[in-house]
Amino acid sequence: MEPTARSTGDSPSAATHGGGRPGWRQLEHYPNARYRRRCLTIAVISTIYLYYALYTQGTVATQIIRNYDFSFTTFVVMAIVANVAGAFAALFAGLVDRFGRANLVVGGLLTVALLVLFGLPNAPSRLWFAVLASALAFVEGMALVATPALVRDFSPQLGRGLAMGFWTLGPVLGSLTCTVIASNTLDQHPNWRFQFHVCGAVGLVVLGAAACGLRELTPGLRDQLMVSPRDQSLVEARASGLDPTVAAQGSWRRVARPHVFAAALAIAVFLLLYYTLVGFVVVYFTTTYGYSESRSNALANWFWISNAIALVVGGLLTDRLRVRKPFMVVGTALSVAGNILFALSATHADTSYYTIAGYFVVMSVGGGLTYVAWMAAFTETVERISPAATARGLALWGWILRLVVALGLVGLLATLPSTSTLVDHGQRVRTIAAAHPRQVAVLSALDARTSAVLARDPNDIGALANALREVATQQGASPARAAAAATAVRTRARQVTAARAIRPATLRTLEADPADLAAVGAALGDLVRVLHVDQAAAISLLTSLNDPAVRADLVLVQRYGDILAAARAAIAPADLAYLSAHGTSVARAQRDGPRQWQRWWWICIGGQLLFLPSVALLSGRWSPRRARADERAHAERVARELAALRTASDPTPVPAPLQG
Structure with missing residues (x-):
């Protein structure tokens, strides 16, 4: 009740x-x-x-x-x-x-x-x-x-x-x-x-x-x-x-x-x-x-x-x-x-x-x-x-x-x-990767130290050698070919530096016709201006680029270097800097x-x-x-x-x- x-x-x-x-x-x-x-x-x-x-x-x-x-x-x-x-x-x-x-x-x-x-x-x-x-x-x-x-x-x-x-x-x-x-x-x-x-x-x-x-x-x-x-x-x-x-x-x-x-x-x-x-x-x-x-x-x-x-x-x-x-x-x-x-x-x-x-x-x-x-x-x-x-x-x-x-x-x-x-x-990082998936895949192959050094000095030979080996591996190259790309950067350091100093259009003209006098003159001018060398040193560097063995190594370097350069160029500088700073740690x-x-x-x-x-x-x-x-x-x-x-x-x- x-x-x-x-x-x-x-x-x-x-x-x-x-x-x-x-x-x-x-x-x-x-x-x-x-x-x-x-x-x-x-x-x-x-x-x-x-x-x-x-x-x-x-x-x-x-x-x-x-x-x-x-x-x-x-x-x-x-x-x-x-x-x-x-x-x-x-x-x-x-x-x-x-x-x-x-x-x-x-x-x-x-x-x-x-x-x-x-x-x-x-x-x-x-x-x-x-x-x-x-x-x-x-x-x-x-x-x-x-x-x-x-x-x-x-x-x-x-x-x-x-x-x-x-x-x-x-x-x-x-x-x-x-x-x-x-x-x-x-x-x-x-x-x-x-x-x-x-x-x-x-x-x-x-x-x-x-x-x-x-x-x-x-x-x-x-x-x-x-x-x-x-x-x-x-x-x-x-x-x-x-x-x-x-x-x-x-x-x-x-x-x-x-x-x-x-x-x-x-x-x-x-x-x-x-x-x-x-x-x-x-x-x-x-x-x-x-x-x-x-x-x-x-x-x-x-x-x-x-x-x-x-x-x-x-x-x-x-x-x-x-x-x-x-x-x-x-x-x-x-x-x-x-x-x-x-x-x-x-x-x-x-x-x-x-x-x-x-x-x-x-x-x-x-x-x-x-x-x-x-x-x-x-x-x-x-x-x-x-x-x-x-x-x-x-x-x-x-x-x-x-x-x-x-x-x-x-x-x-x-x-x-x-x-x-x-x-x-x-x-x-995910937003940048979604906008540039192929380029970020290339850059993500680089270890943090290599990315940091290249961000400060793109011409650093040691960092460039490591980077090309990592890019080559990411692109599916065999370990021997990836190692060859890194070795080519180090053994041909002077020639790599010289090739990077010459404007790409001039370099392509010389590759097609080494006797083109206008291209030769332009290349020598680039070497003197960029590398701060005298005329004789510039001629010596340009001549070495015509050596068949050097050219073979440079072709290998250029292939993976172009992939790396294209990846870096496709991403805005601020995003690239953020990716360089945090991409590896996020991965x-x-x-x-x-x-x-x-x-x-x-x-x-x-x-x-x-x-x-x-x-x-x-x-x-x-x-x-x-x-x-x-x-x-x-x-x-x-x-x-x-x-x-x-x-x-x-x-x-x-x-x-x-x-x-």
Whole structure:
């Protein structure tokens, strides 16, 4: 039988303090199922939006990097600073919990919506963008501690799994919202600011719903353990004599225990791969597979959708079976298996789109089962210490999580130097290569030192010899012929220099008719003018060019020299200089990048394996049979305590517990 609207808070005005006081959002009675579902829905939608706002920049990261001239390293450092800001904001949220969890969420939504709608897309400089991104992370670090606390308050332990399944949809559906909107709008609205404008507009709608409908329990109600809805009468009876200030005293000290720290650290390490995908899935697929931003986001949708389904189904199953720990173990095994397949595919550029999508499904289902079971078990672990310490426990978790993510980003930078090169210089190099594919293929055959020397001095004999050998090899010449071209440059250095000094038209005339006096005179003039030699030396050089052996060598040199010269002439000087400076490093990064990413994926897999021992630190049974026995024992204790309260409460009896 459901309680009446007046006694349960089915009508907000009937169950709140006066509207003008700070606690006007507080419900004085534990609400019925329908009202709880409404508050839970608003809390979950708020969480989804907060993560959507936080992750929006990841969907257009490459554009933001180009727009503000970030280097990839600087961009990641900005993310590190933002996570540190969010970490300490989470601790701060534990301190300001007395001002109201619902108030914290509503204020956070307002600030985030304004930052996303007006702040970030209009940031005047790289520094301002970084400052505003850190401010966004700070506000969300506070709000994202309050939302799981609200979900815990409105969900007895026997329904905690499903409730946390819906709450953990927040980061997943936030990511999914980002990628769905981006993959369907980037082609029509390529400007990255459009994504922020859409996000800000959505935020104002969510803010309106939260401001009007979000409520919370009074401290007296929320600071108690509620295993099932049958405990309502006892919880309300206790609340009338509970001093929230006394109950909250020492909550930081009580919750800051080694097993709580270890459990929070373990899940943070487990989620390293998840947070890598959130921030860099577009960077990974654009640099490793050459996908567009929209195609990369579309592929990520497979991960987020599968993860969302697993979170809800997994939460429901943990409630039905009354256990959490087995789901963490099974989920970790699935996640590791999918992650191994995904890591192995990093060095196989021919891996198909749908094969990777299949790996995403396996790893995301496993990760979802693990995370939803952990969130339910962690809140129950904190409740076992002290229900009044819930917000502090979640603040501690949020603090550790964001610090680990920040440290993980430092590790990512150290592991992926090639990605920095590809993000910073890859696009322009690819653009030049697309416009001049044959010429860039020729120039790419040159090593970096040879290109640099030739850029400074095109007549450097040593660099020219190396360059012609590399060009000959690129053109398909045999090793002997390529070596002969390099040897000809060195042994005929004087003649090569002389031939390069004579104007091409004059040289062609002499090749056709060595006795053409006009051509001879013009050639001698070129030699004297360009090489600064006297007439006798010029005649000696010109005469040596007619030697059959010299001419044979010069023909070989000229063939590959002309190919090199034509390649350099076809590309604009600025592009040629950029290609000379970065082409080789980009090519090397393109080759090394997949192996470096694979190494990072193995590190993430190691983090998931390290998570497994921590499962034993959390409260809860492994066996469904023993869990149900605990449930029956709890129900008997509640019945005895209610009976004692009825005997002691004279003349007003304590209401009977809910049935069913």
